[in-house]
Amino acid sequence: MEFIKEELSNLKQKNLHRRLKTMNAAQSSRTMVNGKECILLSSNNYLGLTEHPELKAAAKEAVDFWGTGSGGSRLITGNMRLHEELEETIARFKGTEAAIVFNTGYMANMGAITALVGRGDIIFSDELNHASIIDGCRLSQAKTIIYPHKDTGVLEELLQQNSSSYRRIYIITDGVFSMDGDLAPLPRLVELAEKYNAWLMVDDAHATGVMGHRGSGTAEHFGLEGRIPIQIGTLSKAIGSAGGFVAGSYGLIDYLRNKARSFIYSTALPPSEIAVALAAFRVLRTNPQIRKSLHLNAHYLRSGLKEIGLTILTEESPVIPVLIGDASKAVQMAQQLLSLGVFAPGIRPPTVPAGMSRLRVAVMATHTRDDLDKALAAFAQAGQEMGVI
Ligand SMILES: Cc1ncc(COP(=O)(O)O)c(C=O)c1O
Known part of the structure; x- marks a missing residue:
């Protein structure tokens, strides 16, 4: 056990030791963290749907009708009609022939990559791809080449140099990068995939x-x-x-049902979660205003943060990375913000490169102007106190 102690003290010395924060209330625009009321400014609950009455009602109804658990993996006893309905809904939503639901997004990436890619294949993976893509690539045992973030020029050179000697070629990218909030250069990636006969896989977790x-x-x-x-x-x-999915052709989805180990060897998601997702897709269809509010809020907050003098790394999505640089400073700034009633956690290595520590600010459709103004005032105060403005 000595190595555990050593490693933990190593992390503490480098200011990289992580502790859990306790949420004492729901993922609302205002919530309770470590017993303190604050504005939540880093949730992935972008549309605020976890608090939506239709979603809550759907969960309750599903528990009443279907019970609490699914009782088995999808291929044994856990495949309820609800799971199939959700997959049909996702396929319509994505405009694909079919879809398959996994228990998490992590498992969707791991399962899809390891089922589709193997020895003799080559993967070109963006350097800022999510950990679940990285782990899928590692486990696949394929040759993996990491290309510089969004650099399609380098990617094309790599494709030219490498692709002829491999059985199948894959290009894998996040759609919206989770810690940077920028978008993959998809139009060019599609062209390259078509030109070099590569399979393009896009992880739209944040999109x-x-x-x-x-x-x-x-x-x-x-x-x-x-x-x-x-x-x-x-x-x-x-x-x-909760859950993840892959959307694509009938053949692809049938193949994954038969080959993706994280789909096959895990108990199906409980019916309440499936019913909640179905309700969310209904709300998306019937209330497009929610998404519009999200983007308006993102625009408002980004402009305000820039006016204060903070450095925003990218401006393409509701994920707003506020660059701090030094890991310990990012943590201190996050603590200072929390004491002022704003929860925007610091993100440090290894999640982001050294020197690029940041606050990962994420706005929600349900934030009011008052929430955002209060948050901006807290950023101005904390930024001045910390010397980052
Ligand atoms: C880009 C990306 N892919 C996949 C995942 C995993 O999704 P899940 O949290 O549903 O497992 C995440 C986040 O957690 C992510 O940011």
Whole structure:
């Protein structure tokens, strides 16, 4: 056990030791953290749907009718009619032939990559891709080449140099990058995938319900419907439930049902979560105003933060990375903000590169102008006190 002690003290010395914060209330725009009331400014509950009455009612009804658990994996006893209805709904939402639901977004990436990619294949993966993509690539045993973030020039050179000697070629990218909030250069990635006969896989965890005219993701945002063969998403962020999915052709989805180990060997999601996701897709269809409020709020907050003099790394989505740089300073700034009633946690290495520590600010559709003004006042005060403005 000595190595555990050593490693923990090592993390503490480097200011990289993580502690859990306790939420004492729901993921609302105003909540309780460590017993203190504050404005929540970093939730992935972008649309505020976890508090939506239709979603709550759907969960309760599902428990009454279907019970609390699914009782088995999808291929044994856990495949309820609800799961199938959700997959049909996701396929319609994404404009694909079919979809398959996994228990988490993490498991969707791991399951899809390890089922589709193996020895003899090559993956080109953006350097800022999410950990679940990185882990899927590692486990796949394929040759993996990490290309510089969004650099399609370098990617094309790598494709030219490497692709002829491999069985199948994959390009994998986040749609919206989770810690930077910027968008993948999908139009060019689609061209490259088509030119080099590569499979393009896009993880829209932070774009589902958020980007595009109907909120169906980055393919819709860029007008690339039908040109991205493997589309991943989560139900755990803007959709306000839990779970992940892959959307694509009938063949792809049937293949994953038979080959994706994280789908096959895990108990199906409970019916309440499935019913909540179904209700969320209904709300997205019937109330597009929620998504509009999200983007208006993001615009307002970004402008305010820049006016104060803070450095915003990107401006393309409701994820607003406020650059602090030094890891300990980012943590102190987050603590200072919390004491002023704003919860915007510091993100440090290894989640982001050294020197790029930041506050990951994420706005919600349900924040009021008053919430955002109060948050901006807290940022101005904390920023001056910390010397980052
Ligand atoms: C880009 C990305 N992909 C996948 C995941 C995993 O999704 P989930 O939290 O549903 O497991 C996350 C976040 O957690 C993410 O940010």
